[in-house]
Amino acid sequence: MEQWLHSRAFVRERRGLVRTADAPAGTTLESGRHEVSSGPPLDLAANDYLGLSRDPRVTAAAIDAVAHHGCGARASRVVNGTLAVHNYLEEQLCLLTAAQSALVFSSGYLANLGVLTSLGGPGTLLILDSHVHASLLDAARLARSPVVMVAHGDTAEVGAVLAARTQPRAVVVVESLYSVLGDAADLNELAVLCARHDAWLLVDEAHGIGVAGAGRGAVYEAGLGHASHVVRTVTLSKALGSQGGAVLGSATLREHLVNTSRTFIFDTALAPAAAGAAAKAAQIILAEPALAQQLHSNATTLARLCGFARSPGAVQSVPMPSAEDALQAAQTLRTAGLLVGCFRPPSVPDGVSRLRLTARADLMAYELEHAAVLLGRVMPALPDSSLGSAVAELDKEK
Ligand SMILES: Cc1ncc(COP(=O)(O)O)c(C=O)c1O
DSSP states (O other), X not given: OHHHHHHXXXXXXXXXXXXXXXXXXXXXXXXXXXXXXXXXXXEESSOOTTSGGGOHHHHHHHHXXXXXXXXXXXXXXXXXXXXXXXXXXXXXXXXXXXXXEEEEXXXXXXXXXXXXXXXXXXXXXXXXXXXXXXHHHHHHHHTTOOEEEEOTXXXXXXXXXXXXXXXXXXXXXXXXBOTTXXXXXXXXXXXXXXXXXXXXXXXXXXTTTTTSGGGTOHXXXXXXXXXXXXXXXXXXXXXXXXXXXXXXXXXXXXXXXXXXXXXXXXXXXXXXXXXXHHHHHHHHHHHOTHHHHHHHHHHHHHHHHHTSOOOSSSEEEEEOSOHHHHHHXXXXXXXXXXXXXXXXXXSOTTSOOEXXXXXXXXXXXXXXXXXXXXXXXXXXXXXXXXXHHHHHHHHHHO
């Protein structure tokens, strides 16, 4: 077995696909605390789109929830793990997104698994956009449903598959803002198609909540907040700066999930601190639409400074010639003090490796300018588009 693990590691290394789960270089770990020893890096990698994970109001709400409920929820929601803070969070999510009801899970991943396995089965056709997140692909596998993958963003193909279906039920599965390319689904068109063919539309708003619709999400923005055939999943771990996930939909759907969703029933409830923090973040996003506006203004500035067309979300995606080039560029930038996402197979649905930049509301103008200068040195669109020589140039300057 060890030998097999070594051979797999060797193959990953040869393909430039090695990942690590270590704290950034320059930090030391002491009693679980990160001590930054050489100045904090400029972070365009994390998903804290509105900078709420360290907002004093959000951290105070987390502390308050711990003081009231303890560190852990101690049991599944359906045993005695449901705390007042979970129901309060569900209320706040409904206010933010105009959903009829919300059910909180302990992650966005588990929310996706929970809803698709509960709606799926042999009588439910699942139609997935080919760029949907890994959690939705895993959910489709677990659902024991017939599955059709359609080309990315191809609503005509969705319509054709719906029209030809033989199963009594169908769910069309998309993301509102896609996690790797940062592009948007045509929600209005999809909702019309689904209504026409008596199907559900499941929209993963992981990257839409807090970002689109002045923070209230792309489904809200599209005027579909109350549409009973539109089901949403959200993560609390990106713009809401916390941890956890939720399914938003009708009260009937919520009741169905409470009774059938295995990732809800057989999982300890979300930790109180995460629930308290996310509830406060949801309140802030609703009360302060200027936060989402600032994020968009920063994304536009970043795209302009770097010379690429901006995508509608916070995620800006820079294609790289190869996985090795993406990794080398990300490492060079990290050494220079800039953290960017490095997306390589299997995390890229089209096989194109990328640097992934996330614009945040709390980035300062000088930080965007500094990031653009560093990025300009490693981006493949340089006059000499050979990334290797661009990186070498940067190395020479040091
Ligand atoms: C589109 C999408 N859906 C779901 C998830 C999973 O959310 P969580 O991190 O809360 O498990 C992610 C996280 O990366 C995501 O990008």
